Amino acid sequence: MNDPEGTASADARVDDLAGEPAVEVSQAEIDAWAERERQRRAEWLNGPTPEERDAYARRVRTRRIAAAFDEGEQRISDTMRSGVRLGREGQLAAEGAAALLYRWSRRTFSELIRAGREWEEETTLPNPRRRVSIHDEDE
DSSP states (O other): OBOTTSOBOHHHHHHHHTTOOOOOOOHHHHHHHHHHHHHHHHHHHHOOOHHHHHHHHHHHHHHHHHHHHHHHHHHHHHHHHHHHHHHHHHHHHHHHHHHHHHHSOHHHHHHHHHHHHHHHHHHSOOOOOOOOOSSOTTO
């Protein structure tokens, strides 16, 4: 910009030093810019238009639905992951039990069978006695 005396201002000299030519802006361009800026600020103070409000409400609603859907997918994923983990742990437990039974010695297994028979003998009721006649039926 130029001073009224025709000498370049400090800003213009800095622009010249930077290698870029100084841009001269007319007073009409400045006034047009100032008017556009006043209108923009007045519109901002008035708030959004009904169309802008509707568009914003749609964006918020879409974002919430997407977030809820993502949460549901996360729950499904977590449930599947824990189901796979529990299934694998159940499989390992069953295989471990089978391995323990397989590794038991024959003697230990025999002891268990003997203990089971003893328990049955102790807990079952005695067989009812039959009456035997004194007289032979052949006579």
